[in-house]
Amino acid sequence: xxxxxxxxxxxxxxxxxxxxxxxxxxxxxxxxxxxxxxxxxxxxxxxxxxxxxxxxxxxxxxxxxxxxxxxxxxxxxxxxxxxxxxxxxxxxxx
Numbered sequence: 001x002x003x004x005x006x007x008x009x010x011x012x013x014x015x016x017x018x019x020x021x022x023x024x025x026x027x028x029x030x031x032x033x034x035x036x037x038x039x040x041x042x043x044x045x046x047x048x049x050x051x052x053x054x055x056x057x058x059x060x061x062x063x064x065x066x067x068x069x070x071x072x073x074x075x076x077x078x079x080x081x082x083x084x085x086x087x088x089x090x091x092x093x094x
Contacts, residue, residue: 021047025068028052029077037068056080057088066092 021044025037028050045064056074060066071085080088 025049025065025070027065027070027073029079035073035077037065037070037073039064039068051079056084057091060085060088061092 019042022042023039025039025046026034026048027037028034028048031052043064046062049059049065051059056079060071060074062070066089071089074080075082075085
């Protein structure tokens with residue numbers, strides 16, 4: 001009985017962790033810090049994303065990240081200013 005309960009708990013923990021990965025972006029802003037960004041739909045696209053080798057402009061060109069609020073996250077973290085965000089978005093839209 002206890003063995004079966006442990007098995008169910010393990011399975012539910014694995015399913016819960018997988019659901020979490022499907023529903024969130026983990027944005028690494030440095031080597032030791034990351035931010036969570038809620039996805040609009042369940043997918044594994046861009047689940048892990050790092051700014052280590054990319055610019056904010058290149059990251060904002062990725063539609064799923066931009067639509068899920070990456071620009072606002074960058075402004076809130078102080079990585080770019082609101083004016084720079086608007087400039088990048090205008091450049092992307094044109």
